[in-house]
Amino acid sequence: MQFPVLNPEQQAQLQVTTRVIAEAIGQAGGRVPFDRFMELALYAPGAGYYVNGSLKFGAGGDFVTAPEISPLFSRCLAEQCAQVLRELGDGDILEFGAGSGVMAADVLLHLQASGRLPQRYLILELSPDLQARQRDTLLQKAPGLLSRVEWLQQLPAPGWRGVVLGNEVLDAMPVHRFRCTAEGWQELYVLTDGGRFREAWDEARSPGLQSALQSLVARVGGFAPGYSSEINLRLPGWLQALADFLDRGAVLLVDYGYSGAEYYHPERSAGTLICHFQHRAHADPLVLPGLQDITANVDFSAVAHAALDAGLELAGYTTQAHFLIGNGIERLLAATDAADAGAHLDQVQGLKQLTLPSEMGERFKVIGLQRGLAGPLQGFAQRDMRAYL
Numbered sequence: 001m002q003f004p005v006l007n008p009e010q011q012a013q014l015q016v017t018t019r020v021i022a023e024a025i026g027q028a029g030g031r032v033p034f035d036r037f038m039e040l041a042l043y044a045p046g047a048g049y050y051v052n053g054s055l056k057f058g059a060g061g062d063f064v065t066a067p068e069i070s071p072l073f074s075r076c077l078a079e080q081c082a083q084v085l086r087e088l089g090d091g092d093i094l095e096f097g098a099g100s101g102v103m104a105a106d107v108l109l110h111l112q113a114s115g116r117l118p119q120r121y122l123i124l125e126l127s128p129d130l131q132a133r134q135r136d137t138l139l140q141k142a143p144g145l146l147s148r149v150e151w152l153q154q155l156p157a158p159g160w161r162g163v164v165l166g167n168e169v170l171d172a173m174p175v176h177r178f179r180c181t182a183e184g185w186q187e188l189y190v191l192t193d194g195g196r197f198r199e200a201w202d203e204a205r206s207p208g209l210q211s212a213l214q215s216l217v218a219r220v221g222g223f224a225p226g227y228s229s230e231i232n233l234r235l236p237g238w239l240q241a242l243a244d245f246l247d248r249g250a251v252l253l254v255d256y257g258y259s260g261a262e263y264y265h266p267e268r269s270a271g272t273l274i275c276h277f278q279h280r281a282h283a284d285p286l287v288l289p290g291l292q293d294i295t296a297n298v299d300f301s302a303v304a305h306a307a308l309d310a311g312l313e314l315a316g317y318t319t320q321a322h323f324l325i326g327n328g329i330e331r332l333l334a335a336t337d338a339a340d341a342g343a344h345l346d347q348v349q350g351l352k353q354l355t356l357p358s359e360m361g362e363r364f365k366v367i368g369l370q371r372g373l374a375g376p377l378q379g380f381a382q383r384d385m386r387a388y389l
Contacts, residue, residue, distance in 0.1 A: 003288070004278055010291055013052055017290025020047040022192050030191060033206045034285075035233070037190040037197070038174040041289040043126075049290055050097075050172070053129035064279075065168055066254070066320075066360060067103035070350025074106030076327035077252065080379045081107065081163045082116040084250045087373055091162035091249060094122040094152075096169045101134030103167060104149065105141035112145060118162060121145075124152045156245045164242060164251040170303070171255050171295040173238070175230040176209055177271065180223040185213050188228075190286065197286040208233055219301065220264045229264060229271040230296045236306040239369075243310035248372035250315060251307075252379075254323075256364050257298030259388045264299075272297035300367050304389045307369045315368030316380025317389055321361030323379040324354060 006014065021040045025032050032040075042048045066073040085091050098104050104121060111117050125131050131151050138146050177188035185204040190197050204210055212233055217223070242251060257263065263272070275282050277292040285294045304314050318326075329351060336347050355361040368377050 003280070006291070013047075013290050014288060017041065017044065017047040017049075017052070018195075018197075020044050021190075021197070021289055025190065025192050031189040031200065034177045034188040034190055034199075035174040035206070038285065038294050041285070041294060042172060042174070044290075047290055049293055051127040051129070052290055053127075065099060066354060066364070067106065067167065068100065069353050069360075070347060071102075071106045072329050072332055072347060072350055073324065073354055074103045075110045075332050076324045076329050076379075077103070077165060077167075078107045078110035078114070079327040079332075080250075080252060080323075080377060081118070081165075082111060082114050083375075083378055084163050084373065085111075085116050085118060087375065088161055088248060090119055092120045092122055092156075092160065093118045093162055094124065094156065094160075094164045096124050096164070096166040097130075097172075098123045098125055098134050099130070099167075101137030102141070103165075104134065105138050105145075107165075108138075108145045108148065109142050112142075117145075117148065119148075121149045122152055122156070123149065124155070126153065155241055158245050159247045160245045161248045163249055164246070166251070166253045166255075168255055170232075170235070170253060170298045171257070172293070173232055173234050175232045175273075175296045176206060177228065177230050177273070178204060178209070178213060179228040180225055182225045185210060197289070199286065206233070216260075216264070219305075220260045223264070224266065224269075227266070227269045229268070230273060232296070232299070232302065235302055236309065239303070239306045239312070240310040242369075243307075243312050243371070246312070246371050249370070250373060250377060251312070251369040252366060253303065253369075254320065254364060254366050255298045257300050258365075259385075260299050260301030261388075263297065263301075298365075300365055301389045303367055304386070312369045312371055314386055314389075315370040315373070315377045316384045317365065317367045317386045318380050318383050319362045319385070320364035320366055321355040321357070322383040323366040326379040326382040329355065 024040055042050050081093055095104055108121055138149060179186045179201055186201045187204040187206060187209060189200045189202055191200055212231055273296050275285055275292045275294050277288055333347055333351055336344055353359045
């Protein structure tokens, strides 16, 4: 793929991130498992894509997420939060990786208009640059609500009540890449070769990988030799950490992905890994480290099983379109100012992009987890697909 010419700042960042990863490979004896490479490329302090200060979100970045497409997305999430907060009587909202801060601002503004503001809106964000951008966004869009926002560096203490939000969080978790061969399981490693990074397949030795793959086979069936894909070994620990602090409330995770049977379908024999750079999608994770996003689709069956193992309940699973419809997106569109024809048309176009099957409506899914709630969550009332998990 032909990439745009890098500017001097991008070239400098590429050199920094490449050096950090190469040093880690050298310290590890000459190679690292792919999940370690992905972790460094995305999150190495001062060097990784999500923490190095480069522009990521919106038209000038590498991709556009649902909250930037239309405020209707965040308003629908706010409607679901309001239902949970009403049942709890009070509580907080915790957002993982708040991006540009647009979703936080729009959720808070809608909850204010609904008379259901949370006690606090917590943002778990490790990037100082993104924290600053989020604060600026909130100052511009919702200055009177900034006092309710707190940035965290770690998870809340046990006993927490409220709603956890994660929009496009799971797809950015590092994954192992595996391959089935006639001799057994292999995993992908990354090496340095003449100043560049190179892939190499070898025996699967990462702790827990062999047993996780055996469990995967028991869940979805066997694989033909040559079949390769990804598996997220960090997911169970992440969900257990959520369960450890959540006393009562809900977890809403929005992302692109499939059920386990769809994810590991025989025809999807090369996995789902994809990279984004300046609105170009490609499949080479080893180029442009620190400058490009690296993601993998989400196995929502794995999310459900890990959540149940952690002691959480499954509240529902559905497409983004059905979740937004269940939370009244059409009613919210009707409530926008029709007198402003341009703004109203933008909202109509945003609704289409969020809900049409050919856009984000079916490719993106929503999974809900809960603890200590009595009623069903309204976002899953239109269509609950948990039976497919």
